[in-house]
Amino acid sequence: MGPVWEKAQSYIAAELHLPDPQTIAFAPNTHDFLIRIVSAIPALPVRVLTTDGEFHSFRRQMDRWAENGEVILERVAVDSLVDRASTGDHDLIFASQVLFNSGTVLNGIEKLADIARPEGPWVVIDGYHGFMALDTDLSEFATNIFYMSGGYKYAMAGEGVCFLHAPTGFAPRPPITGWYAAFDDLSLPPGEIEYAPDGRRFLGSTFDPSGLYRFNAVQAMLSKEGLSTEVISNHVANLQSDFIAQDPLPGMMLLNPIDGKPHARFLAYQSPNASALHAALTDHKIVTDVRGDVLRIGFAIYHDMSDVERLIAVMREFR
Known part of the structure; x- marks a missing residue:
């Protein structure tokens, strides 16, 4: 797994101008990452601010959590998100880089990053319609935001290859976790729950790695052909x-x-x-x-x- 994993991390880090490829973790879908991030927020109910144009997967999960009383959900128009986020009334701020329905591009990610803190609020950018569709430079605020996306759209890698950039210091011990998150510590005695110090702390368990092979093959082809x-x-x-x-x-x-x-x-x-x-x-x-x-x-x-x-x-x- 190591070489394939590391090559995919390096491609993503180069595309997004991330300073450290090891902040990246992989999963079969972004929903896996969403539930791990929310599980790591200590507040209950979790106060969530988002836009009124998010994709079905996020919207459905948030509506169900809100119905169950685990989330207090506030939706606003995308052009008012930054102003509303600045009030400090939320634990999680979630927004798509490009809204899937209207194609609206989110402005002000850097302002959201200024608001984010390890103790909260956390900012998650859903890059599913932005990754490899827009030139994206996260170098200035990679230390403050989560960014997740996948290879199903413009990366041309098909299903099963999604990733999360997890900034250091944010959510060091996600409660919803799998054994891959402790892959370096499998020799520890039972009962010691350790986590990888990098993005791998957000890993789950065994998954089909073929998406990573497809992703790497496509990235190599694009590089060879000069198709940035x-x-x-x-x-x-x-x-x-x-x-x-x-x-x-x-x-x-x-x-x-x-x-x-x-x-x-x-x-x-x-x-x-x-x-x-x-x-x-x-x-x-x-x-x-x-x-x-x-x-x-x-x-x-x-x-x-x-x-x-x-x-x-x-x-x-x-x-």
């Missing part, structure tokens, strides 16, 4: 701009317009017709995604202008 996050993002941004310039969906609202700032890898269009358009595109073997009344259109490194033109042509047929 910046290169791919610029390619995607050009396709997005060309698509928008032709005004293909005049009856739909673009929730995340291109404004020269970091942008999600997808365009999010809101309309009552989102589901119908999604179905029509599927009939033409064009894959998009619909969440409620929001149609998400993703461009990638394997698309070019011919794909954009075909998409627009099919959309005009539908209109």
